[in-house]
Structures are given as C-alpha cells and as structure tokens.
Amino acid sequence: MRINKKAQAGTMQSSDLIVFVEPADDLAIEIESTVQQQFGHLIEARVKQVLKRLSVEQCRIMVSDRGALDYAIDARVEAALRRAN
Template identity: 50%
Template sequence: MKVDKKARAGTLESGDLFVTIEPSEKLEISLESPVKDQYGDAILQTVRELLDQWGVESGRITLADQGALDCTIRARLTTALRRAGSQGDKS
C-alpha cells in the first residue's frame, strides 16, 4: 500500500493512541509515550507487524501513545492507514 496523503486517527486521551501518517520516501516511525521505557519495543513491534500486513514500505508514522492497549493500537493504525492509502483498504 502506498501512503498518498496525510491521515490521522485516535485522541490524546488516557488509554488511547493518536496516529499521524504522512507520505515519505522512506519508512519512519516515531513514538512518544509515558510508558516508552517499559512498552516501547512491544508497541513498535505491533506497529511494524501491521505495516507489514498492509504492505507499507514508506511513510512517516508518528505515534503519541497514552497507555493504549494492543487492540487500540491496531484499531487506530488501521483506521489511519485506510484514510491515508490510495487503495482505501488492505490489499
């Protein structure tokens, strides 16, 4: 999937994740989280798995985590990917 436009999903409320996706020549993932030291690797692994499933090879992914569960991370990223992609859905 190609990231064609900027898209967002989620909120900055406690227990949620705010995701921004933008077009970029390479894949860039940045994470801000109060629990980054404890759970940062697990959050990034979840994000990379989902990006692999969608076939995303480039784009700037910015994550502002507020203690989101894995299911919330997946839901927010999936929504942002659907909004950002040319296909509008997973291929």
C-alpha cells in the same frame, strides 16, 4: 498499500493513542509514549506488524501513545493508514 496523503486517527484520551501518517520515500517510525520505558519496544513491534500486514513500505508514521493496549494500537494505526490511502 500506498500512502498518498496526510491523515491521522485516534485521540489523546487515556488508553488511546493518536497516529499521524504522511507520505515518505522510506519508512520512518516515531513513537512517544507515557509508558515508553516499560512498553516502547512492544508498541513499536505492534506498529511494524500492522505496516507489514497492510504492505506499507513507504511512509512517515508518528505515534503519540497514552497507554493503549495492543488491540487499540493495531486499530488506530490501521485507521490512519487507510485514511491516508
């Protein structure tokens, strides 16, 4: 999937996250989370998994997480990517 424009998905509510996506020449992932120390690694793994599933290889993706569970990360990342397509 190609990322053609800027887009975002999600909210700042607890247990949710906001995902910002914009076009880029390579893949850049930035993650900020209220549970960074304990779950930062799992959040990043999940973001990468969605990027791979949707075959996104070039984009800048910024995640601002408020303690979301994996299913929500999955859904918000996909929603942002599809909106940017």
